[in-house]
Amino acid sequence: MSRSSKSPRILRADRRYAGSTAKKRPTPAKKGKSAPVKRRKAQPATRRKRRSGSSGGGGIMGFFRRIIGWILRLFWRIGWRFGLVMGLILALAVGSIYATLPDASEMVDGRARGSVTMMDRYGEVYAWRGDQFGGVITADTVSPHLKHAIIATEDRRFYRHFGISPRGVAGAVAINLREGRGALEGHGGSTITQQTAKLLCLGRPYKPEEWKTEAAYEADCRQSSLGRKIREALYAMALEARYTKDEILTIYMNRAYLGAGARGFQAASQRYFGKSAAEVNPAEAAMLAGLLKAPTRYAPTADLQRSQDRANIIIGLMEEEDYLTDTEAALAMANPATLSEAAEARAGGYFADWVMESTPSFLSSQTTEDVLIRTTFDPRLQKAAEEALNWIFENKVREGSKAQAAIVVMDADGAVRAMVGGRKTKVSGAFNRATQALRQTGSAFKPFVYAAALDWGFTPNAQVVDEPLTINVPGSGPWSPKNYDRKYHGKVTLTQALAHSYNIPAVKVSEEMGRENVRRIAADFGLSSDLAAGPALALGVSEATLLQMTAAYAGILNGGSSVTPYGLTELRLLGDSQPLFGQEGGIGERVIAPQAARQLVYMMNQVIESGTGQRAKLGDRPAAGKTGTTQAARDAWFIGFTGDYVAGVWMGYDDNTPLSGVTGGGLPAEIWHETMIRVHEGVPISPLPMEIPAGVRPGQLSSSNGGGSSSGSTQTKDLGQAAQDLGNNVDKAVRNTERAINNVLRSIFGG
Structure with missing residues (x-):
């Protein structure tokens, strides 16, 4: 047969493989079996175009993707290194503070000033002024109601954070801005640990030679600038690293100021209720915890009703946190805390305030010693005046x-x-x-x-x-x-x-x-x-x-x-037998x-x-x-x-x-x-x-109506009366002379 009579040969393009320009022909199948032929499925033209555009990175979208990817990779390369450096700096800062912190027991008592104890005319104590300390109370020995009231009021996530609460800070900033204040003005979002850091003045003790007054020192400790907040946060984290949560709470409970000169919850409980902080009931615990917001304003000795209203808010918070049942909360609100009879009797009131104002400040309001003042106060007469x-x-x-x-x-x-x-x-x-x-x-x-x-x-x-x-x-x-x-x-x-x-x-x-x-x-x-x-x-x-x-x-x-x-009749320092002065x-x-x-x-x-x-x-x-x-x-x-x-x-x-x-x-x-x-x-x-x-013969004063002149002023007196008047006039002249001499002496010697 001629070549022309044979079937025409099919031409196919060679497949491309890496490292080869043509694929080997397949081995013929054995006789009786035919090898299946795999055909590549044709792809739509549009899909081929999309793949072509994607793989090639063409177009505006591809350009922007590459730019964004480059920026993200740059941020990541810089960010993790910056974060690592900042973490190391933070660790070093916290560590340096940590190294300075003493044992927790040394941080509990922060007394800097003395106290004033006043006694009445009979020698019985009737008032206190200045800082009062009632002894150490711990997180283990304090009443559970008081512990719960403090946490519910000040920091309900106290046992879960690491010293600072970003959520609390963010919430406080939002509230401040919403109320038209600066971000750091008003609500602070501070945790109990941060408040403890502030009470410790970030570890800086009071030194009289560095400060004009102790009030200036305390005002500086309460400062709320951004830089101060950062240092406060670092100190709080160091406290968390050094002490347990209960130790931090113990320091806080013993240093917090709670009005009427009471420093610490033990002193405040004794001051207001005449009992230990380990014995307070829910209503009393709520009143004490309510003082943390504004001690002077909410002190029950200043305004009992206001203090009770504040306590009711705290009772509600305790109920929300499941520290009190509905029944317990209702009972506490129905039976609000009141001042003990001893606390009422020893409030001192206006009389004690007046004695403090009349006494030199370095021995009263600014004293660094414990002072005893005996006064003229008579409690029976005071009660008589109040009852009247x-x-x-x-x-x-x-x-x-x-x-x-x-x-x-x-x-x-x-x-x-x-x-x-x-x-x-x-x-x-x-x-x-x-x-x-x-x-x-x-x-x-x-x-x-x-x-x-x-x-x-x-x-x-x-x-x-x-x-x-x-x-x-x-x-x-x-x-x-x-x-x-x-x-x-x-x-x-x-x-x-x-x-x-x-x-x-x-x-x-x-x-x-x-x-x-x-x-x-x-x-x-x-x-x-x-x-x-x-x-x-x-x-x-x-x-x-x-x-x-x-x-x-x-x-x-x-x-x-x-x-x-x-x-004031006598003033002496506690422990001294001789008075400094008296009247x-x-x-x-x-x-x-x-x-x-x-x-x-x-x-x-x-x-x-x-x-x-x-x-x-x-x-x-x-x-x-x-x-x-x-x-x-x-x-x-x-x-x-x-x-x-x-x-x-x-x-x-x-x-x-x-x-x-x-x-x-x-x-x-x-x-x-x-x-x-x-x-x-x-x-x-x-x-x-x-x-x-x-029997004294009456006289007559002037009845003139013209400018107070003494026209016709007469007074009839007998001889004895005239002699007596002469003696009175001589006595008057002597007194006037003495008074003039005293005035001259005062002008010369300044007294």
Whole structure:
């Protein structure tokens, strides 16, 4: 057969393999079997194109993929190296701090300042001030309720973190920003470990030579800058590495400040509840834990209701964390924690605050020693004053009234026995209206006007005409005083004028004696604040504190000598047998003659017997005093005394709102009466040191209505009276000379 008759040969392209240009032909199959032929499946054109584009890296998407991949690889190469370096630096920083940390037991007690313990007149402790430490309490020995309350309040993940809580910090930053503050202002998100680091001041102890005051040191320890937060976090991690969680909690519980001078939960529990921190119930534990947020604000001695409200929030948190069942939480809220009787008795209140303010700071508020102060405080008299005030406000004052009142009780030599600075009596560090509120004195000032007349030789029966009066005041023009009842009473004695608190006679007497003399006598009795220069001086437009006014009246009772009120009788350091200093009395220089003082006592006795102060009567016990009401009734006073005690009462509003229907002869006189009735329980009746002017021929003061001049001023006296007046005048001249010499000596020697 010819070649042309044969079948045509099929041509195929050789397959490509790595290292070969052609594939060997397959071995023919054995006879009878045919080898299967594998054919490559054809791919769609679109798929071939996609593969071609991908493998070749062409197009915009491929370009961006390569760029992103390169950046990620660069970040990874740099990141792990940077992370390794930062990790090593962090480890070195934590390690260096770790190496400085002592045993946990050495970190528990951080006392830097001393304490002040106050004793009453009988030697019994009644108040504490300054830092108080109650002994070590541990995480094992503390009440489980208190441990749970602290963790639920401050750091519920305490046992799960490594010293810092990124989640807590992030949450705190978010809250701060949402509330319009800076990221690090307000909520801090600090763990208990970080708070412990802050309490330890990052391991930096207080050194007096490095700091102006300890307060400045503590303020620096509480700083919240970014750099400080970083150091705080490092220190916290070192604490976590060095100590167990319970050791950290123990340090925290013993160093935290919890108000009223209590450092640590053991001291606070003793301070507020009179029991160990191992014995507190859920309500008490919640109140103690609630103090961590703002110790001074939430201290139960400052505001018990506020402290109880805060405790209820903590009880809710304890319930959320399953530390309390629903029943236990409801029971704790229904029976809130209250101050123990001992804690109430030893709060000290306004009196203790005043003693601290009156004592040199290096031995009181800034002391580094433990100090014992014996005071003039009488707990029975304090209770009497508090009960009297509460009784009047519960029974005589409309419900919801915001009016305030203050009471001071003292001896004739200035020894303060009781002090109430406001209606809330179980307080510490509160505004003291008895010592800090400068208020116009009103008619309570008038005894010092009449003291000037009596000291010059006039008698209680000297007469003055109560009639219209106009005085030309330079720079202000004509001034016409009016009586409270808007009437004129003609001729009245000095006794009648004071008893009924007539204004015009008081102004006339002041002008007759000379304002400078009146001002000098008032200042010498202790009313040294800016005394008015015009004729209104006689009507009490000047300001004074209740303590100053009460001390000035004590000067009248003691025979006419000035009085410096005092509360401290002895101060010594704990462990010392000898006191550093003390005080036995507060009587100073003589201001008016003894006879003038006795006559003034008589006149003030008539205020209570037949005048504006009749509500203050004490039955058979003789008393003397004076009412006072300022313009628009913004202040109401009653100050008086018996033969044993002097007491002053002020009533008004803190914002100077006028009192409604209250005068000094009303509620203040009733508060005084209730106070003195209780104060004198079991005390024998003592006579008043007064001179009754029986048989003394009356005189007459000027009745002039023109500018206070003394036209026609006369007073008839017999020979004996004239001789007595001469003696009084000589005595006055001697006293004035002594006073002038003393003033010169003070100017020379600065004392």
